[in-house]
């Protein structure tokens with residue numbers, strides 16, 4: 657991963673918020689067959705904290721909402737970084753804070769909510785489910801969630817990410833995933849697959865179908881974010897113009 661990756665951005669449309677892409681010790685699952693985002697990690701927690709503090713220093717609190725993302729789960733961020741997140745929320749008046757968390761780390765969510773709730777900050781948890789077709793998700797994508805049903809996932813999480821443009825998907829499967837996501841979660845974030853170093857490659861025909869037939873239906877839905885490029889939230893690209901994040 658590039659050292660000069662863009663790690664701070666402002667999302668101005670739909671649920672406006674600031675976003676920081678922080679670095680932690682790395683995703684502990686690392687087996688998803690479509691992902692190389694887990695390469696963004698360091699075992700040097702002091703270096704991670706320095707990098708993360710630089711990003712958090714840019715937060716202005718203009719929307720009172722902040723999204724914190726990192727490869728893996730919030731539990732992979734070091735303690736000093738988590739303390740810095742708390743500080744920036746208090747200093748900049750953040751009232752809604754979004755984190756990501758893998759299914760395997762869900763036991764830590766209740767404590768996180770309690771900690772921030774004591775500070776009058778609502779925490780929203782996002783999970784990359786990619787699809788609610790559990791057989792496809794686990795046998796092909798190897799997401800590491802077994803056969804959990806949407807209601808079980810929604811008992812822990814507020815928001816979900818879907819991944820479209822994969823071989824084996826159809827228009828009907830993508831639409832069913834969006835409808836399920838909207839039925840069980842507050843917000844749905846759709847990512848369109850882009851080629852990276854992982855084994856699964858995008859299916860151009862499926863991406864075309866999504867863009868022509870589903871994008872027009874959901875582009876104005878306020879509860880749906882659609883990232884046609886993986887840098888759509890403004891983070892993950894390189895300062896020199898490349899892209900890194902999946």
Ligand code: SF4
Nearest residue numbers: 683686687688691728
């Ligand atoms: S998609 Fe998420 S959980 Fe899966 S390997 Fe990548 S970072 Fe880890």
